[in-house]
Amino acid sequence: MLTALALLALAGCSGGGSPQDLARAAGTTSTSRSTSTSTSSSTTMPAPARVVIRYRIERDTDDAATANFASTVDATLHDPRGWTRAGFVFEEADNAPYTILLAEGPEVQQRCRPYDTYGKYSCQIGPLVAITADRWRSATPEWTADLHAYRQMVVDHEVGHLLGLHHRDCPGAGSVAPVMLPQSTELHGCLPNPWPLPAEVTRAARHDLPLAPGYEPGDPRDTP
Ligand SMILES: [Zn+2]
Numbered sequence: 001m002l003t004a005l006a007l008l009a010l011a012g013c014s015g016g017g018s019p020q021d022l023a024r025a026a027g028t029t030s031t032s033r034s035t036s037t038s039t040s041s042s043t044t045m046p047a048p049a050r051v052v053i054r055y056r057i058e059r060d061t062d063d064a065a066t067a068n069f070a071s072t073v074d075a076t077l078h079d080p081r082g083w084t085r086a087g088f089v090f091e092e093a094d095n096a097p098y099t100i101l102l103a104e105g106p107e108v109q110q111r112c113r114p115y116d117t118y119g120k121y122s123c124q125i126g127p128l129v130a131i132t133a134d135r136w137r138s139a140t141p142e143w144t145a146d147l148h149a150y151r152q153m154v155v156d157h158e159v160g161h162l163l164g165l166h167h168r169d170c171p172g173a174g175s176v177a178p179v180m181l182p183q184s185t186e187l188h189g190c191l192p193n194p195w196p197l198p199a200e201v202t203r204a205a206r207h208d209l210p211l212a213p214g215y216e217p218g219d220p221r222d223t224p
Contacts, residue, residue, distance in 0.1 A: 157180060
């Protein structure tokens with residue numbers, strides 16, 4: 001956990017713990033349409049059950065470069081290329097249990113504790129997704145696509161953690177990056193990508209992952 005990548009992973013990844021159950025109970029409404037909630041992976045699964053994710057947006061910045069935060073988050077979460085494919089229905093509400101925050105580095109650092117975001121990384125911890133404003137403004141040197149795609153990627157990546165997903169590796173040079181690859185710091189030869197790959201959609205659509213996981217040391221990985 002001493003490398004920058006590992007630290008980013010720590011800042012973004014998390015897992016088990018009983019608070020998840022509270023968060024899940026408070027934050028979602030499961031409206032399963034079928035009883036076939038399989039625990040095995042399938043590429044031919046039927047339409048996934050619907051799980052409602054209610055969220056609120058908080059922006060603790062006031063500059064022009066971050067003025068589009070709420071509209072970009074909303075559009076990304078509702079985009080048919082995103083986590084909606086896994087059966088998640090995103091609803092914005094003032095009293096929602098989950099918060100998607102944009103703030104300056106020191107505030108993100110404070111609110112992501114015990115993760116250390118070093119004043120620049122984004123994180124998900126429990127019901128909070130926190131995105132650092134400087135990266136919203138200018139992405140990172142390692143990012144090779146445009147700024148709008150970076151913003152979509154960081155939303156989908158951190159919300160992916162909120163949905164219980166962990167990091168994935170780049171499968172090989174020239175491959176499209178999984179959205180759960182920590183693309184902010186290193187693409188490992190993968191092509192930048194803001195949207196979940198089919199395998200990631202399939203994993204999330206099983207709806208067997210704890211939502212809003214709390215702090216978890218280490219960097220657990222999801223594998224195909
Ligand atoms: Zn992450």
